[in-house]
Amino acid sequence: MIPLRRIPLSADAEKLLTKWTGRVSTEGGTSKTARELWRNAHTPKRRVRDALEPMARGNVRCMYCDDSRATDIDHFQPIEKAPLRTFDWANHLLACSYCNSNAKRELYPVDHSGTCLLIDPTAEDPADHLMLLLLSGEYVPVKNSPKGQQTIEVFGLNRxxxxxxxxxxxxxxxxxxxxxxxxxxxxxxxxxxxxxxxxxxxxxxxxxxxxxxxxxxxxxxxxxxxxxxxxxxxxxxxx
Incomplete structure (x- = not known):
């Protein structure tokens, strides 16, 4: 996992996502409503993907494992836990289907204060919490970082x-x-x-x-x- 720079959305795209967030809210604000709206939000999803792809490295690699092509738009904070962030630009990353659907799924560990214990590579430098041991190919937490440990476990970075x-x-x-x-x-x-x-x-x-x-x-x-x-x-x- 490497640091990635999140680019700003165009004013039109930002306005569009804000509009859809309003729909989630006015239609009940539940995760069920948010999922249904996201499923049918073809234009917003295209605008999000168009903005995310230039942020990814190489041939649009997964932002978590850096291996497979990123096929999915992942909600960093899952829809189930934060339906009103379904169309939040800062909550979107690109992931391969394994990291998104098989590994992370709805997992979103937090500490006693509610702070997320997963690394968002667009918001912080993963090296503050993770170290890659080149001679073994494995990740280890930096100084027993809880965020590093949880990130390794949730995304299966040492599979x-x-x-x-x-x-x-x-x-x-x-x-x-x-x-x-x-x-x-x-x-x-x-x-x-x-x-x-x-x-x-x-x-x-x-x-x-x-x-x-x-x-x-x-x-x-x-x-x-x-x-x-x-x-x-x-x-x-x-x-």
Missing amino acids: RELVKGRLDAFDRACSNIRDWHLLVQDSDAHADRVARALLDSPFIDVVHAMTRLKPTVAPKVVGPRTVAALDAWRSAHGF
């Missing part, structure tokens, strides 16, 4: 296929960054294509974690042959 995918992506990223660095040193224009291919690939969270490695740790993780290339990559394409 087997994601761990394997990250390990494979790490090997590819090391090789691609070394190749990119050689092309840059040769002033080869193909370097930009190699960089773009890597930035658009699944598991961009792996590359993001690599760029955040401390200089004292990087040689042990990426290997001495990759350190110089990673330093150059960090300067050119750091997040």
Whole structure:
């Protein structure tokens, strides 16, 4: 999971969503009403997706797992718990069907004060709560962060296929960054294509974690042959 910048909606789109929020309220404000309205809100959903897709990385990757293509508009705070946020722009993210329908579903854990214990990557830096261990492919909470732990559990961020995918992506990223660095040193224009291919690939969270490695740790993780290339990559394409 990586930080994403939420873009502002156009005035027309904002007005449209506000109108539909009013409909939810005037028609009872229940989750049942909100679901029915959302199901048939074809134009608002299209406007939301059109705004969300440029925010996603690569080939419109899931904003949670960074692997699969994002097929669903997820309500971060579920409709069941907050029907009046059904058309709230700040409550919409893009997710793959697994993260949205199989993992998160209606889950929305909160602490004793009511603060949400899931990371919204458009509202905060996931690295404040999560650390990706590149050599194992697994996420761990930062300093036992409850928000980090709940995010890992609710989205299933350490499910087997994601761990394997990250390990494979790490090997590819090391090789691609070394190749990119050689092309840059040769002033080869193909370097930009190699960089773009890597930035658009699944598991961009792996590359993001690599760029955040401390200089004292990087040689042990990426290997001495990759350190110089990673330093150059960090300067050119750091997040």
